[in-house]
Amino acid sequence: MDxxxxxxxxxxxxxxxxxxxxFKRLVQTEYYSDLKLLAPLDRMPGYxxxxxxxxxxxxxxxxxxDTVTIDTPPYLRYLADRFTGAGxxxxxxxxxxxxxxxxxxxxxxxxxxxxxxPDAVVVCTGLGTRFLGGIEDKNMYPIRGQTVIVRAxxxxxxxxxxxxxxxxxxxPRMSGDVILGGSHGTNDWYPRPRPxxxxxxxxxxxxxxxxxxxxxxxxxxxxxxxxxxxxVIEEGCGFRPARKGGIRLDVEWRAAGHSESTLPIVFNxxxxxxxxxxxxxxxxxxxxxxxEAFNANTLHIELMADTNPKKKIIVLGAGMDxxxxxxxxxxxxxxxxxxxxxxRMKHExxxxxxxxxxxxxxxxPDFKEEPRExxxxxxxxxxxxxTVTIDTPxxxxxxxxCFLNNGGTMIRGSVQHVxxxxxxxxxxxxxxxxxxxxxxxxxVCVGLGARTLGGVEDHDVYPLRGQTVLLRAPWIRxxxxxxxTLKGSxxxxxPRxxxxxxxxxxxxxxxxxxxxxxx
Numbered sequence: 124m125d126x127x128x129x130x131x132x133x134x135x136x137x138x139x140x141x142x143x144x145x146f147k148r149l150v151q152t153e154y155y156s157d158l159k160l161l162a163p164l165d166r167m168p169g170y171x172x173x174x175x176x177x178x179x180x181x182x183x184x185x186x187x188x189d190t191v192t193i194d195t196p197p198y199l200r201y202l203a204d205r206f207t208g209a210g211x212x213x214x215x216x217x218x219x220x221x222x223x224x225x226x227x228x229x230x231x232x233x234x235x236x237x238x239x240x241p242d243a244v245v246v247c248t249g250l251g252t253r254f255l256g257g258i259e260d261k262n263m264y265p266i267r268g269q270t271v272i273v274r275a276x277x278x279x280x281x282x283x284x285x286x287x288x289x290x291x292x293x294x295p296r297m298s299g300d301v302i303l304g305g306s307h308g309t310n311d312w313y314p315r316p317r318p319x320x321x322x323x324x325x326x327x328x329x330x331x332x333x334x335x336x337x338x339x340x341x342x343x344x345x346x347x348x349x350x351x352x353x354x355v356i357e358e359g360c361g362f363r364p365a366r367k368g369g370i371r372l373d374v375e376w377r378a379a380g381h382s383e384s385t386l387p388i389v390f391n392x393x394x395x396x397x398x399x400x401x402x403x404x405x406x407x408x409x410x411x412x413x414x415e416a417f418n419a420n421t422l423h424i425e426l427m428a429d430t431n432p433k434k435k436i437i438v439l440g441a442g443m444d445x446x447x448x449x450x451x452x453x454x455x456x457x458x459x460x461x462x463x464x465x466x467r468m469k470h471e472x473x474x475x476x477x478x479x480x481x482x483x484x485x486x487x488p489d490f491k492e493e494p495r496e497x498x499x500x501x502x503x504x505x506x507x508x509x510t511v512t513i514d515t516p517x518x519x520x521x522x523x524x525c526f527l528n529n530g531g532t533m534i535r536g537s538v539q540h541v542x543x544x545x546x547x548x549x550x551x552x553x554x555x556x557x558x559x560x561x562x563x564x565x566x567v568c569v570g571l572g573a574r575t576l577g578g579v580e581d582h583d584v585y586p587l588r589g590q591t592v593l594l595r596a597p598w599i600r601x602x603x604x605x606x607x608t609l610k611g612s613x614x615x616x617x618p619r620x621x622x623x624x625x626x627x628x629x630x631x632x633x634x635x636x637x638x639x640x641x642x
Contacts, residue, residue, distance in 0.1 A: 124404030220256030226380030254575030267308035312540035366393025540577030597623025
């Protein structure tokens, strides 16, 4: 894969071509402290082995060869433009489960009226594959890498010292920026650069490559590490998506949503720190797997769809509900600041089974059992009580305002592992302030995200999908609900506060909603 990728990139880097600007052809020299670390580079152009007397202290072998480096930001933009120019469409969305894509394709994340299943799905989700529902490959883990970018356009060669603990490398780009690395933190989830690692990278690279100092300084005196510090542009770190057992490149077939048809899923992830250098070769293999899946069913594949997953349901007592109701009832007091978040109303519920003993709603104001003559068809029990409904957008805005007014801070960020917060607090998500500070405590209230949050990964958490219809009906000032004989299925009408919107929840079809409303 690496060789196939190199051939493509060498061609793209041909001087005078449009794509040459994304690459830098150069001579690369690599030294290793252990022969086991030496990669099979003998097929690279200009390959030669160094004499032992020329090796730096602590290394046992050295090689030189011709290669290319990549100016990754413009290169990635070039790839995106090439993709969209060929008719591809880029959609930014959060995918929680692969079934969302299998059933609805890209339309599941757009305004398409009727999303349809795709012909195939190619999974290239890197470290995210560990958390993607329906895959959740626990063989995936991060190898944290930290780098420093310096401005040193006079560096026109690459140099590396390979060591089992840390790799030290100088990678110049066509732009004149130079990447200095690195670090190798297995299962290290911290997402921000550590100052001590930055210092170590600078010191190791300056020792290996004193040419990093500006030429005018070297012309006058012996350079020091202090001559490098003004050249620093940026510090960065990232997670190499490694996988126990190596790259996954295979195909399996899964059911397309609720239909009887199946579609191929091509998996292409787990490349560790070799993503760029194996990209074209890996993509070519994935393409051939997809082509074979379409044209000839010769691969060893099996249907992996889980049609009857075992679910664990935790039923909570009425204590928390009662405390919450008392709080919301007080907040909905006419004239209060939060009054517009709620609607006080009468609510009726009908069930096809005998009443529970005791009824969990018996603590509600004005609770009573409804007479038989008002029951809908199929109901054998009915109750009514006074309660509140929530105009959720207004209510959430109110809660956020209260939080901010009391000194709270809202930070939007992506947290992959709880250890990121344990080590660095909010600084790990939003790099502001004096630096990372471990928090005094952490409250994990991540809902369905608890299933995929690294360090938690609670697989007892699962989604209960609900579908709703929102109507404009300000004359509806009461709530009604009908339980189906299908356990857990309800049809209910819930009016909101001053907005006049009415939610018809889990209705299934208009006839069921209308049936409750007529009563």
